[in-house]
């Protein structure tokens with residue numbers, strides 16, 4: 182307990198899956214969490230859970246592909262809790278479609294915005310606050326960055342996650358001057374709202390489990406434990422690194 186005592190964490194995408202798991206775990210570990218989600222109803226459910234447990238969590242609904250709204254989010258987090266130490270970029274949108282069905286405007290560009298621009302904007306707008314005391318940024322790449330998953334039309338996702346991975350290393354280099362650490366987690370398949378359609382497809386579920394050395398699909402908590410280490414002072418000499426938290430999927 183208290184591994185994040187006195188830390189302020191901005192966590193995006195708290196309404197579902199990995200962002201929700203991380204927001205709650207960070208708050209249980211003593212962080213003051215300032216959350217965000219485009220889906221206010223989903224975020225409210227997470228807020229209620231935090232309230233039931235007596236955790237410190239506030240949030241602002243907003244679309245993080247909109248530059249002005251991202252700027253407002255960071256300013257509001259700083260105004261509410263006095264600083265920002267940690268940024269977790271878990272909010273994301275991606276259209277999983279095979280090449281011929283990826284309409285350039287409504288699928289491709291929207292997904293690039295929803296998985297790549299969304300990370301850049303949050304990092305850029307949090308940067309001035311993180312520079313003050315140093316801090317930790319945690320971005321999400323994916324096992325899909327270097328490995329395809331049969332049955333999952335992840336073309337644009339592979340492109341964005343390669344981008345997040347490379348961008349985070351460059352950002353780590355620029356952040357070194359200010360003790361801003363930037364790392365990525367590359368999850369294997371984790372059961373969240375975004376992957377429900379795959380995990381609940383009983384025809385491909387056995388294959389998906391088999392694809393992971395440990396024989397099971399991940400849970401948001403599996404990812405949150407890695408994020409906790411990267412957010413805490415236990416990892417002050419860790420930057421520019423990628424952590425495959427994937428049940429062994431990427432080596433199998």
Ligand SMILES: NC(=O)c1ccc[n+]([C@@H]2O[C@H](COP(=O)([O-])OP(=O)(O)OC[C@H]3O[C@@H](n4cnc5c(N)ncnc54)[C@H](O)[C@@H]3O)[C@@H](O)[C@H]2O)c1
Nearest residue numbers: 194196197198199219245272273321323370371373374375
């Ligand atoms: N679940 C997996 O198997 C898996 C695997 C590899 C990588 N990842 C990555 O981990 C991260 C979290 O994934 P997840 O499965 O928890 O996703 P999810 O879809 O379950 O949750 C994402 C949340 O982000 C919010 N969101 C979407 N667009 C937004 C926007 N423009 N502004 C603000 N909020 C927005 C959604 O409302 C949702 O609550 C993503 O970057 C994802 O690509 C997930």
